[in-house]
Amino acid sequence: MYTGYNLDDRVFLAVDCIIFGFDDEDLKVLLIKRDFEPERGKWSLMGGFLKSNETLDNAADRILHRLTGMHDIYQEQLYSFSDLDRDPVARTISTSYYAIINIEKHNQELTQQYNAQWFSLSEIPDLIFDHNEMVKKAIRRLRRRTSITPIGFELLPEKFTMRQLQKLYEAILDKKLDKRNFINKINSMDILIKLNEKDMTSSTKGSFLYQFDQEKYDKKKGDNFYLKL
Amino acid sequence: MYTGYNLDDRVFLAVDCIIFGFDDEDLKVLLIKRDFEPERGKWSLMGGFLKSNETLDNAADRILHRLTGMHDIYQEQLYSFSDLDRDPVARTISTSYYAIINIEKHNQELTQQYNAQWFSLSEIPDLIFDHNEMVKKAIRRLRRRTSITPIGFELLPEKFTMRQLQKLYEAILDKKLDKRNFINKINSMDILIKLNEKDMTSSTKGSFLYQFDQEKYDKKKGDNFYLKL
DNA sequence: ACAAAAGTGTTCTGTGTACACCCATGC
């Protein structure tokens, strides 16, 4: 019966993080090159073990902070992986999280310490264990989530152009979008502030900068507004 | 660093199952009344500990089978819960699964052994630990999933009427649907076989029975067709 | 003057949604 807390049944519980970033062109994932066992020298997700005094969310926070130096990163629990032989060293279940960060804000010294590197989705190498599967699942989830919640703003600088935003969505969804339809749809959500400022680096004419309006967004969040791009 | 398989970090990993059924009126959840510690005498989800030689999916299968006597139950991993004090006996993380069964097919002797009972969603009692939260999350997920995938057929007998199917969707989504629009949408999916047989129990005129066409469904599954009800 | 990106509206089509009447049968 459902009794018996049998000490032999205890397992290691790992947390692995799929970290997404965006560099104005591609959606990317941050991977580390392991200089420790097992699988030294191979690429993998950043991860760690759950400590007995923290929740899974805490562990993900800690792991993300350790690699990026950042706090309050957008993250979401993805799925728990439990194949018997997924970790050759010991029976380990891994709960994966995906996170979304601004590619320019992380601490480069830290990421260098971990030999971390950004990879475009199309160029992700063979990863250890079942990490490739985790990444695949994270991408699927991110794509779906993007259509429901305006999630992507975490990936952009504070001020950004419509063009950047569109490129971001194109990168996430992996398809071209129509400029006019896109701008209309975004505007209809009414969660951006158009600034009286232009970004002059991208063109001679310059393009208006926008800012995400956290307050408006928080108010609307309840009525879960779809996006459908 | 991400090394150290520290034996002290090992935890108990439980699997708890939210089991949905449908009785032609309401969407229901199967709960057990615990006659064992902890929390003896309270209602809870059916659950158990992950054994070291099984995956989480295996464990969910095993737990579902133990309570219902059924195999090959539709199930999906939901979320892993990890609050520090969620289980007062020992540090236990729980991965929840939700399952969908035909309410008439389960083994009643078994469910009696476990003092199990079906509860309408609106009448779910206080459950142990964080099980109420699990149920809430499962309902949300089931609702969303239903709009994407024609999941609900698991809940019906092999042959069913359009009216039954509609009631099922109404129960899952918790809203009234229009009879004609519903039938049109279902037909447009083209995954049902209309039988030359009528169910005469529900009305004097009798209503045609339908069957789910697994083959057609499997073919279409790829083009993930939405339902939007 | 020309190259390069920004900005801007309208039309069409398909899908969702609302809605009301006749049918068959058992009692």
Next chain:
DNA sequence: GCATGGGTGTACACAGAACACTTTTGT
């Protein structure tokens, strides 16, 4: 003959998708 649930089609509104030209300014 009447009560009960079963079955059927149409009209309207809205949202998604397709589409092309003008503007600005640095070179």
